[in-house]
Amino acid sequence: MLSVLAIVISLVLLIYLGYKGWSIVLLAPILALLAAVLTAIVTGGEFHILATYTEVFMTNMAGYVKSYFPFFLLGAIFGTVMDQSGSAMAIADFIFDKLGKGKEALAVVLACAVITYGGVSLFVAAFAIYPIGAVLFRKAGIPKRFLPGCIALGAFTFTMTAIPGTPQIQNTIPMKYFGTDVFAAPILGIIAALIMFIGGMAWLTTRIKHAMAKGEGYGDHPNETLAQIDHSNLPSFGTAIIPVIAVIVVNFVLSKVVFVAANADKYAYLEGKPYNTALASVAGTWALVIALIVGIILVIIFNAKRFKKGIVETLKEGVSGSFLAVMNTASEVGYGNVVKTLAGYEILAHAMLALSAGNPLVGGAISTSVLAGVTGSASGGMSIALATFADTFSKQAEAMGISHEVLHRVVAVASGGMDTLPHNGAVITLLAVTGMTHKESYVDIGMNTVIIPLLSCVVIIILGSIGIC
Structure with missing residues (x-):
């Protein structure tokens, strides 16, 4: 047990x-x-x-970058061009205007959800939606301490892990291990998303009404500096939403019609040198890469004159933004793989498998949730869990007649639970952006991004175990 203590320290x-x-x-x-x-x-x-650093840590870190850098790169660029062109703000404006007074919290959630489901990163969503969300909350007299919870619900939960087709990295990692695509187990994904959305909105609405009934208002925030937003030069809602729709549609068509088993003969070359792979292993990656490229090109075409920094500088900013994101996660994966080589990890691994009682859905959820909580990263924790247990879970699922699509969805949803404990980078960034503290806002963030997502995971495990997908 002392070896376990070494890991814990x-x-x-x-x-x-x-x-x-x-x-x-x-x-x-x-x-x-x-x-x-x-x-x-x-x-x-x-x-x-030195051997552990170069041959274990760096090898696994580099392997993660090789596998997932295209998603980080293209996702960061898409998010940046959506932000810098004013498209993200145009979508938010449209939603805020249509919902009207009294629906400010719902408007913030939906605005974040729309742009993150379209491929904008959750970090960009926080920066893009916060200014207008703060203005609306202040006008409506809603306590500002609830704004981080609203942004977190819209950006860090159901559009990150549950809704079929979401291009967020947490929904792409399982493809490599289970031969699935981002639309895996759509029924379970929709059910999980509804639980997160409805449960989160019920929580926030109740809390906001209770606080306002006690006379609490927006609050005094002397250090708040909100930049003036020029709404006159924003693209129309139609122009702003088309690239988002394009990412989703192109991804779906390529995943379900083009890069499918029926067309495998066209891609037989993949099985030979130098590729040594199969269509099923790369289909999901290819589909999403092409979809994001199409989305980026459309944003640029529609908004060529709206980039204040110029298109080249905007693209460079997106590229730069991808580096830190992928390196943070890859470093966590390298960390986890060093830990995997230690004696204490074997004890922990056996304990996690024992808790699953042979059910791959339970095992996948437990291992992913625990490791996501440990690393403070949904994608990092999931990558370590699948690298360790994917073969075991896959064989168990086949023996029980559970599809790999169900495994994909359960693991993805599970990754979005304990990852947002207080040390999570996205949580810390969100609080910094909004000017709030853990004491003021983490209760609502935690309920919406930890507790309710874990409950939704339990529900889809039960449904997936009886064949619903």
């Missing part, structure tokens, strides 16, 4: 220092090696620090 430091704002890219290798050193000390085994 490393994880506590990772969580604490990450919460304090230390760079994950710096922390992950240092604390991974610390866990390995402590394990060697308590077990009396050998430890080779």
Whole structure:
């Protein structure tokens, strides 16, 4: 058990220092090696620090970048051009105008949901929607402390993991392991999304009404600086929404019509050198890459004169934004894979599998949720869990007659639960953007991004176990 304690010490430091704002890219290798050193000390085994760093940490970190960098790159560029062109704000404006007074919280949630389902990253959504959301909350007298919870519900939950077709990274990672696409198990995905959306809105609405009934208003925020938004030069809603729709439609057509088993003969070359793969392994990736490229091109064509920094600078900003995101997550994956080599991890792995009682849906949910919570990253935790247990879960599912699509959806939804514990980078960023603190707003963020998503995961595990997908 001392080997488990070595891992726990490393994880506590990772969580604490990450919460304090230390760079994950710096922390992950240092604390991974610390866990390995402590394990060697308590077990009396050998430890080779440089070999572990270059051959375990860096190899797995690089492998993650190789597999998923296209999603981070194109997603960041799409989000940036949507933001800089005013398209994201145009969509938000339209939703706010149509819903009208008294629906401010719902408007913020839906605005975030629409743009993130279309491919805009959750970080961009927070920056884009916050200014107008704050203005609406202030006019309506809604306590500002609820704004982070509204943004989190719209951007960090059902559009991230549940709705079929979402291009967010959390919905793309399982494709590699289960041979699925982003539209996997659509019925379960929709059910999970409805639970998150309805449950989250019920929570927020009740809390807001109760606070306002007690006389609480927007609050005094002397350090609040809201930039003036020029709404006169925004694209029309139709122009803004077309690229979002295009990403979804192109992705669906390619996934369900073009890159399918019936057309496998056209791609037989993939099985030979130098590719040594199969269509099923790359179909989902190809479909999403092409869809995002189409979306980016459409935004640029429709808004060529609206980019204040110029198209080239905007694209460079998107590229730069992708680097930190992918490196943070890849570092967490490298960390997890070092931990996987340690004696204590075997004990933890057996414990997680024992809790699943042989049910791959339960096992997938537990391992993904735990590791997402440990790393503070949905995609990082999921990647480690699937790299470790995917073959086991796949065989168990086949034996029980459970489809890989159901496994995909359960694991994806499970990744979006414990990932947003207080040390999560997205949570810290959201609070910084809105000027709120954990004390003021985390209760609502946690309920909407941890508790309710975990409940939705339990529901779809039960439904998936009886054959609903």
